[in-house]
Amino acid sequence: MPAIPRGPLSRLRWAAADGWTVTLRGMTHWVREPGTLVGALTFPILMVLMFGYFFGGAMQVPGGGDYKEFLVPGMFVMTMVFGMGETVTAVAADKNRGITSRFRTLPMSPSAVVVGRAVTDMISSVLALAVLMGVGLLMGWQAHGSLGDTALAVGLLLLLRFALVWAGVYLGLLMSGPEGITMVQTLEFPIGFLTSAFVAPSTMPGWLGTIAEWNPLSSTVLATRExxxxxxxxxxSWIAQHSLLMAVVWPVVLTAVFFPLSVRRFRNLTT
Structure with missing residues (x-):
């Protein structure tokens, strides 16, 4: 059995190498089971086409404008949300099949499993976002801001996804059966729809609109639209006027909560 590195730099290189090995394992699954990746890319495309063309003609944009341009940034955020269900499913499957426990018995970095899962899901999210942006361009959506503003918007979307990855990892380690996974996947819809992604909160009843505005996802929706x-x-409202700030604060808070919970839960799993 290889010796566990002692020095901090050696342990960091060890963790990075093991984490990348787990990442490659995840990407290898894409090649062997491409349906998972294809499904992850296809679902948001169907959603944006359905809302853009089926319902778009009946939708009014606050202040005027093309509904497709209003919708597409919201769908970018929804794609980040839908990715959480994929994380939960993958982590729970590895745990329930004993793969996670097997990893924990190997001389590998303790962080490699969760970090490798996070990197794999971030790569998948980059691909999904790139594909959806291409579909948006074909629909008539455009980024009218500067190149720097566009890059910042993409960065905020991926920051949100990074936070949701850790929420997904924790929930996946917590779930013990398919019922829990189904519940998480089902909750993605009300949580995602109760935002400013599809309609303006001002069109909702007052109390519901307030909840939608304070939904962390809405801050990213508003910031990326801008x-x-x-x-x-x-x-x-204050939260709407400070959407750019809160699009950073909310993911940082979520990461600060779920990252240590994920690590602790992983360490406390029974082998």
């Missing part, structure tokens, strides 16, 4: 230069951003 950065992309798309219609429908803004609002009178």
């Amino acid at each position: 950065l992309f230069g798309n219609p429908g951003f803004g609002g009178d």
Whole structure:
């Protein structure tokens, strides 16, 4: 059995190498089971086409503007949310099949399993976001902001996904059966729809609109609309006026909560 590195730099290189090995394992599964990746890429495309073309003609954008340009940034955020269900499913499957416990008996970095899962899911999210942006361009959506603003908007979307990855890892380690996974996947819809992604909160009943505005996802929706230069951003409430700030604060808070919970849960799993 190889010796466990002692020095901090050696342990960091060890953790990075083992984490990358687990990442490659995840990407190898894409090749052997491409249906998982294809499904992850296809579902948000169907959603944006359905809302853009089936319902778009009946939708009114606050302040005027093209509903497709209003919708597409919201769908970028929804894609990040839907990815959480994939994380939960993959982590729970490895745990329930004993693969995670097997990893814990090997002379590998304790962080490699959760870090490798996070990197794999971030790569998948980058691919999904790139594909959806291409579909958006074909639909007529455009990023009217500067190149720097566009890059910042993409960064905020991936920051949100990074936070949701750790929420997904924790929930996946927590789940003991398919019922729990189904519940998480089902909750993605009300949590995602109760935002400003599809309609303005001002069109909702007052109490519901307030909940939608304070939904952490709405801050990223509003901030990315503003950065992309798309219609429908803004609002009178404090949370809407500070959407760019909160699009950073919310993911940082979520990561600060779920990252240590994920590590602790992984360490406390029974072998």
